[in-house]
Amino acid sequence: MTSAARPEFLLAIESSCDETAAAVIDSRRRVVSSIVASQHHLHRPFGGVVPEVASRAHVSQLLPVIDDALKAANLQLNDLAAIGVVTEPGLVGSLLVGLTAAKTLAWLLQIPLVAVNHIQAHLYACRLGAADDPFPAVGLVVSGGHTHLFDCRSVVEYELIGATIDDAAGEAFDKVAAILGLEYPGGPAIESAARSGNAQAIRFPRPMLSGQGLDFSFSGLKTAVLYEFQGRRGGPPSPQPTAARVSDVAASFQEAVVDVLVGKCERAISEQRRQTLIVGGGVAANTRLRGRLEEMCRRRGVRLVLSPREYCTDNAAMGAIAWESLERGRLAPLDIDVTPGLLRSPH
Numbered sequence: 064m065t066s067a068a069r070p071e072f073l074l075a076i077e078s079s080c081d082e083t084a085a086a087v088i089d090s091r092r093r094v095v096s097s098i099v100a101s102q103h104h105l106h107r108p109f110g111g112v113v114p115e116v117a118s119r120a121h122v123s124q125l126l127p128v129i130d131d132a133l134k135a136a137n138l139q140l141n142d143l144a145a146i147g148v149v150t151e152p153g154l155v156g157s158l159l160v161g162l163t164a165a166k167t168l169a170w171l172l173q174i175p176l177v178a179v180n181h182i183q184a185h186l187y188a189c190r191l192g193a194a195d196d197p198f199p200a201v202g203l204v205v206s207g208g209h210t211h212l213f214d215c216r217s218v219v220e221y222e223l224i225g226a227t228i229d230d231a232a233g234e235a236f237d238k239v240a241a242i243l244g245l246e247y248p249g250g251p252a253i254e255s256a257a258r259s260g261n262a263q264a265i266r267f268p269r270p271m272l273s274g275q276g277l278d279f280s281f282s283g284l285k286t287a288v289l290y291e292f293q294g295r296r297g298g299p300p301s302p303q304p305t306a307a308r309v310s311d312v313a314a315s316f317q318e319a320v321v322d323v324l325v326g327k328c329e330r331a332i333s334e335q336r337r338q339t340l341i342v343g344g345g346v347a348a349n350t351r352l353r354g355r356l357e358e359m360c361r362r363r364g365v366r367l368v369l370s371p372r373e374y375c376t377d378n379a380a381m382g383a384i385a386w387e388s389l390e391r392g393r394l395a396p397l398d399i400d401v402t403p404g405l406l407r408s409p410h
């Protein structure tokens with residue numbers, strides 16, 4: 064399994080939330096194929112992910128997605144050296160679909176099974192775009208379910224140093240999009256509306272930015288947008304929103320979130336005395352956030368390694384982290400269970 068030897072191939076499976084994904088990654092960490100079947104169209108009418116709908120869609124999508132990943136890699140099942148699968152955190156039914164398929168394949172092919180932590184995999188996605196290993200680093204995972212800051216001493220040693228105390232940043236994007244009448248998922252919709260808006264139009268709060276500590280809070284910001292957009296109860300009704308007003312609110316909200324994320328990353332880098340910042344997760348696809356992080360890291364002389372845009376939102380290529388466990392002999396037993404962890408709070 065050394066990089067000098069002929070590369071071996073690992074199949075990674077991801078089904079923790081609303082994307083069914085499979086990828087083939089070789090032992091040199093090259094993504095040979097990556098297939099993602101999104102369920103967004105199924106959840107859109109409900110304005111968020113419906114767990115039962117997600118599990119059922121994984122059941123029908125997973126085998127075709129695995130087939131497509133193997134075909135795109137020009138491989139057969141027998142060519143695989145191991146199976147990696149996300150076992151935590153996520154929606155319990157969704158995780159179980161992926162894990163059951165992974166166990167079945169590992170048993171059938173008599174190859175190792177490796178458990179993948181979805182949050183660590185989001186950070187590992189940064190490694191896929193980098194010329195060399197970006198660790199040690201401060202790591203930010205900013206997604207629909209998580210806003211976590213880590214001190215990453217090595218590729219396998221992570222210490223949580225900050226987290227949201229309520230909504231995740233992506234969750235705030237999704238909920239604010241619903242307030243503004245934009246489609247699910249809210250992140251891309253807000254980013255696109257914000258392009259023609261004025262980010263200085265409304266001065267929304269920057270929660271927990273000025274205080275000490277590395278924790279986040281986005282639920283008050285969401286409420287501030289609600290009051291601004293719909294008017295306070297008992298107050299004067301807000302005028303009928305125009306497209307220009309939606310764009311201004313979207314841009315001002317996005318700027319507030321970006322200010323907080325960039326500010327906390329800057330504080331974490333300075334407190335941990337790290338020279339590298341790595342950032343992954345769905346919200347890391349946001350162009351304004353990427354630009355502002357670049358600006359901050361350039362100013363501080365810190366190396367920034369962003370997840371490649373295509374591996375920000377959920378995908379199985381980031382399951383390449385399974386190679387790290389495999390190479391350290393950390394295999395999962397065939398009776399391993401899922402660890403769902405925190406679910407997203409309802410609207």
Ligand code: KG4
Pocket residue numbers: 080205206207208209232233234236237248249250251254344345346347348349350375376377
């Ligand atoms: O990583 P991900 O696919 O799933 C979780 O692990 O949660 O992240 C999905 C989240 C959603 O909340 C979505 O609105 C947000 O990432 N997102 C974005 C953008 N693209 C996706 N947020 C801001 N800007 C974007 N361009």
Ligand code: ZN
Pocket residue numbers: 181185206207344345376377
């Ligand atoms: Zn994710």
